[in-house]
Amino acid sequence: MTTHTGQMFDTEELVINMGPQHPSTHGVLRVVLRLDGEKVVSSDVVIGYLHRGIEKLSENRNWTQIILLTDRMDYVAAATNNVGYCQTVEKLMQIEVPRRARYIRTAICELQRIASHCLWLGTHAMDIGAMTVFLYAFRERELILDLFEEYCGARLTYNSMRIGGLPLDIPVGWDRKVLEFCTIMSEKVDEYEELLTHNRIWLERTRGIGVITAEQAIAIGLSGPPLRGSGVPRDIRKDEPYAAYDEMKFDVPVGTSGDTYDRYLVRLEEFRQSIRIIRQAIQGLPEGPIVGKVPRLIKPPAGETYHAIESPKGEIGYFIVSDGKSTNPYRFRVRPPSFCNLQALPQLIKGHLVADVVALIGSIDVVLGEVDR
Amino acid sequence: MAQSIAFYVLSTFILGFAVLVVTTRNTVHAVLFLVLNFLAVAALYVLLTAQFLAVIQVLVYAGGIVVLYLFVVMLVNLKRPPEDHMAPQRHNWIGFGLSALVLVELGAIIGYGAVAPAGPVGAQTSDLALNNVERVGMLLYTDYLIPFEVASMLLLVAMVGAIILAKREL
């Protein structure tokens, strides 16, 4: 007979594979959870199911073709990716972008932020079980997609920027439609808040879940709403203004406790700030050209540069090396916010329950296309 | 007549499922047969006009206690069958012998006992059958109040005891 004297055996840990095909891992994220009952003991985040080699691919495309590839990274905020890339190249080539183009870029970036946050809000609420919010949020996202369609003809992968400015000026009447949308949207944000912010169940599901302190957030390298939710007022739009943000009035919302609820509140406030920025940008839209002085053949001088902007998910940075000889970059590297934010997941979900895992994946708002690239 | 048929059918179910409970190797299946056995017993109670007890049998036994068994069976996720180890001093025939003895003894008691009278006439419409719940409730809360309270204390103690035993850390 086997005796295990003095040794305590614990009930076996249950290993569960969440994803890559799971309805709430927002794509193809795979989280290997080791559970004790329903409590997460530890977890591994496995990524790479959507890797398409965009960075390597870019080294064999010319500078304009890369804009199209950046669409495919964070596909729910394609325009922001475009802006970030174009600005990096402009910085490398020292091209001055006309003021009108910068204003339109700002408006488009903010529209994109609202669209991305709509998708986040819908799926996040859906993960927590409030499925009506999902459809409400998508209803408003639809309006933005219509605006984008009118502007550049595409609804998801816009390819809406060019190095040095914009491919097209805004269509006639577009500015009025955007302002109308702003009016609708500011009502709808209140509607979302009515459904969720003071909802008892929502509070119980999000308050105190996945708390991350400011120091931890900085140590992990979080950016965007997850960082601001922890109370760090870091926003590239304010700290290192690009496009026309230096001429806009807006506040950077920050949280206090760094839990899921604060991240939610921060994003909801960002809706309102974005609407405010769009109103300013559209109402103060200056006249003028939309493309700066750009050479026919884009061939940046030899050198390297890093430039980051504030995407809806955080700091999206482009590091580009040009050898000055060829018409494609020598090295192209992206600092995707989703990827860096995702690093916090194992730390966040440790000790929480399975139900919280989906809430936390939702609360850091990852897009796998950007994580894997 | 109908009562006889019902009795024999139910008896067959009760005994058949009981045998299956004891002989089945798969513990989950054994638990299922136990449920079926209890349901058949509950039907027998209905036959005996003890409706309240039949309902309690289903509610407490089938719906409560056996679920607990099922939980434990699922929690003790066994890597090896529990029957593979057998103590050397163990002899199964003693078990069969003993139970045969019990059976013979009880059979003898029944056989030598006075010839039982037939069931009471009109039992289906008697007061005990019609107002079953009231009658049993009256007895429970008047003549047997103290045993009833003791039973409730027993359940409370058992509940606390089970929690202390099963919880890893308090």
Next chain:
Amino acid sequence: MIDTYLIPLVKILFVLNATLIGVTYMVLLERKVIAWVQVRLGPMRVGPYGILQPIADAVKLILKEDITPTRADKWVFTAAPIIVMVPALITFAVIPFGPVVNLFGRQVPLYITDVNVGLLYIVSVASIGVYGIILGGWASNSKFPLLASLRASAQLISYEVAVTMTLVSMIMTAGTLSMVKIVESQYDQHLWFIFVQPVAFVLFFIGGLAETNRAPFDMAEAEQELTGGFHTEYSGMRFALFFLAEYANMIVVSSVATTLFLGGWLAPFPNVGWLSFLGYVPSWMWFLLKTFAFLYVFLWVRATLPRYRYDQLMRLGWKVLIPIAIANVVVTGIVKVLF
């Protein structure tokens, strides 16, 4: 002969069929109601306004391949959906849809049977249904269903305690366990029991949501967490049985709530003179209307609220609902003794 065998048989067949049709249309109703809440149209393609959708769904589910996972326990896997469905259906045996009415010159009661332990019968039969859920999850031999079935069974058992304690206070109010007599007692007292026992009504409603695995207590089938719950591995007709059983249970809970709290088949305001025309509506119609109203609230809640977390649900059950239910029993007892 006709009274003892034929009429009950006809009634059983009628109730069974009506229930099954009602359940399938319940699915359509849910899709439609939730769609309207969410500013959508819902199913529109099959038949006018999608009214033939349930039939299309049924045909699809019947024709689908019936898959049994390789390492599943075949017998238990097959038995589980049946174990869930049968209790849900046989509960209708004691639900009174109406009083004794004169039908084709015969006195026919509009209920299958009236047993003297009716309410307890419903509770006890409902407690059998939990086996199907546990076994369905266990027999699938898959982790997510197992986790879900453990959740579901713990939830059902906990809330069963709360609901049963609530029903105890109702039994005390009505002074009987028979479903028919409960309605008659409301008629005699000229008062629906919802006004006598509002706390019990709220408790019963919350408990009923949890017992039927509905939102916001639907963690057993939380798609976002457990990819579908205890029936993840089921397909075709067996899945349909699980699905239909859930809706049948909803109808059962609504019917019981109607009987206990909303006066069953009784017409409202019988004492108000100018509303006496309400009495011309047949009694079963009132029963159906009240049940439907209750069901609608089920759907409404689902479309509105997020989902509780498992531990919060258990805390709500054990630390809030059960103490309140017990306190309610005590208060009911005191009031009964004093008045």
Next chain:
Amino acid sequence: MITPTHYMMLSTALFAIGVIGVITRRNIIVIFMSIELMLNAVNINLIAFSYQLQDGIGQVFAIFVIAVAAAEAAVGLGIILAFYRNKETINIDEMNVMRW
């Protein structure tokens, strides 16, 4: 005609099956279930006599038996779980030490 003797026979047979289960099986959960069978055998007897004598006392006792069975199951299964956690077995033949 079904007499109380019939019920006694049934209950005796059920009891005997329970005894056989307790003695021959080594899986402690099955042993517990056999005990439940025996308790049920007793209950059948009690109710049969209650019916025969038209006296509710038999049913009252059956309720007490059920209450005791519930208590027994709760504590017993708690012990099984605690034991399993320590020794990873539910074989009664391996439960032969008083301490570990």
